[in-house]
Amino acid sequence: MLSENEKAYCQALMALKWKDYRKAVENFEKAAANFGTNSEFNLLYQSTRLLMQVKQELAGAAMRNQSEAKELIING
């Protein structure tokens, strides 16, 4: 039988395949207890985490631009 950690790693890779990065990070976190010393695991895990942070930062910037544009329209 597969361990919960192995299942999580597998699901993380599947999530990466479908570009569901949030789900991938969640599953990488679950698998970390068992694969934390595996360099390939860490490479994929940390790259996905970094990508999530970049996406968050970009989303924040887009929100700020939108509200600035709204203000500009409202205040002329």
Add this chain to the structure above:
Amino acid sequence: MTKTESLQALENLLESFLARAVALKENRLSVLSGLNRLDDIARRGQEFTVLADEVGDWLAEHVNWLNGPAIGAADANRLKEILGNISEELELPGRESKETQKIRFEIERWQTKLPVETKEPAWPAGQKIVLRRGAEAMEENDTGSVTVFMEKLKSFIGLWEGVSAGRKHVLSALDDLLKSAYLQHNQDALLLSGFIIYYLRQNGYLVEPYVKRLKAAESLIKKGEKTT
């Protein structure tokens, strides 16, 4: 390049890297995913007729595993174990039916056809092995190649594991990396430091002193390259 443009470039780079890394593992991923699904079916503890149906569907869907090199010996052993558990489940008293019997026969067929993990040594005891290799050739070091970049990322992980061991904060490990870049002219330490500084900056850390040290190390390494 604006901050947003830099972030978008980094986003594209990471997405492309992850897509390629997963594509490289496509075969293995398909095997793991298949094993995972069968394991889920076996664990669900459902009505035995439903179990037989689902296992039957799974076996039909993955029958190509018996005909090609898709599955390695280690995975085959895990699969045999899961199939063995399912077979035992279907063998319990009161569960005999044409359908369950058919599935158990099919499982038996799989068990015999799947690759076997050999435990024998690859060569007889006492036999001498002489390893030979050809003349050394200069390796093409195309830094734009995905494989070379992947290897570089892997070496960064190794480097990071070394400097961060026993430390609680990224900054103290970064300090060591910058020292190594400055004093030992370590190019990998320099690149990794740049990556970490960018990461810290995105998370609101004041990184100016580290940027200065990075630039100093960079110019020192460049000078060293020019003199050699």
